[in-house]
Amino acid sequence: MASISENVGEKGQEGPIRCIFFAEFHHIAGPKITCQVPDNFISKDIFDNVSVYIIPKAQLQRSTITITLKDYKILGFPVKIDDKKYARNAFYFNLCFVCDANARTVHYEPVVKKMSDFLMALEIENCFLSASDDKTRLAEMLAQVMQDLNLHKMCTLTEGTMTSHLKVVKLAPEPKPVLDHQVPIFLEDKETFQNDQWDLTTQQVLPYIDGFNHVARIAAAADVENNLVKSCVQNLVYYGVVTLIPIFQYSNVYAVTPKLRQLGDDIKLQERCIAYASKLPRQPASFRDIYRMYSSMTYGITMKDLCQRLNPQNLRINERRLVQFGMIEGLIRRVYNYPVLLPGASCSEEARNNPIYKYFTGTYSLDEICCSTGQSTAQIEDIIERDPNVLMISK
Known part of the structure; x- marks a missing residue:
């Protein structure tokens, strides 16, 4: 199976590089491996089965290619150099990392691309790859890269006057599942x-x-x-x-976090906040007014209440972007409302017939309920207000 790996749905743990090989297209013999460390790690039979992906058609050139086999996963970045000096007027090659089939390889993608670009530059400069069948120096490079990346997560390659610094990016944890209301x-x-x-x-x-x-x-x-x-x-x-x-609504309630103190001390953070939250870039809001709006956010005060009291438009503040910046930087947090049907309460006929009551368990926020049912916050709040057996918990 082969795919252009633009997604990060890849599972598995970070594992070592088992092999690095260099493949090229020979104008007579076709695609072949001309250098690999360790020797013969990828057999000719295995390579022949996947060579169409290793040296692919033009539309997949300079794309990250991941090929998953039974035991191995091959990561490559095919390159084509156009020049009339080559047979068929082009030189095709692919530098590939080989890992275990269940290993995650997304963190090696930038390294494979950067090393491929380094080899391409050497080829354009002095025909480093195509001038000779002797790949001794290339084999030394591949061995150095595999050893240094496996041990130290970084490697420096130098050839003539050219140098390339390779570094394996830290593998970030997989993000939490994305929800409809986010x-x-x-x-x-x-x-x-x-x-x-x-x-x-x-x-x-x-x-x-x-x-x-x-x-x-x-x-x-x-x-x-x-x-x-x-x-x-x-x-x-x-x-x-x-x-x-979270979804922005004027009925939302926000509360400040301890990080708001940092906004008072960090001049650069203040400048970014003013630029982001000002209604008109040429007439920026004052930091004093911005800070006052943030510090006024607390339990029981909706954005509508806050806007009626402080009138951000007159203060040259875009209140929607003010909230966005505060959420991104962690200066404020959203206070969510969770409806709860009291345990043991006798259900009214409306409660028995209205499917929305199944969400009144204290585990679904109003945002989630609105997205799931297609009803507005006002409609749901009206149902809650009319039923004394339903309470709203804010947290």
Whole structure:
């Protein structure tokens, strides 16, 4: 099985590199391994079965390719160098790492790409790869890389005047499952991300990530199946592109965290906050007003109450972005409401007939219930207010 590994749904534990091999396309013999350490780790029979993925067609060039076999997983980054000096006017090669079949390899992807780029530069500079059938120096490099990465997670390669520093990125824990009512928001400027960096489904989802649309709404707007959207968002969270925040509503209640003190001391954090939360960039809000709004957030005070009292528009504050920044930086937290049907309470006819009561267990927040039932917060709150046997717990 072969796939372009743009997703991080990969399971398994981090494991060592078992082999590194260099394959190229010979204009007569076709794809073949011309150098590997240890020798003969990947047999000719195994290679012949997967060579179509190791030296693939043009559309898969410069894509991360993962091939899972019974015992091994092969990670590569095929490269094509166009030049009339080569037979067939091009030189094709692929540097591949081999790990155990159940090992996770996503953390090796940047290393494989960077080393492939280093070899490509050497080839363009002095035909390092194609000038001779003697691959002794290349074998020394592969052995050094495998040993250093397995032992130290980093390696420095030097050949002539060229140097490359390779480092295995720390394997981040897999993000928690994404829920329908969560809102993805970019951690950096959305315009800095190029669509061609992502798979087609993610490209379809990206335009609807605005820091206000929750996952279920994004799925409907993008016309993408809900679970696919969740997988895409989880992938983006893994790579640190987005984080997840609660749905914004004026009925929401927020409370400050101890980190708000840091905002009072950190000038750079203050500058970022002012730039993010100001209504007009050319007329920034004052930090004093921003801090006052944050410090006024507490139990029992909704955003609507706060806006009526402090009038953020007159203070040149965009209250929605103020909340976004506070959630991203951990300056504030959302206070959720959980409806609970009192145990032993005699259920009214409405309670027996209304399926929404099954959510009144104290484990579902209003946000979750709204997303699951399609009802508004006001509609659910109205049901709760009319039934003395249902209490609302805030936490």
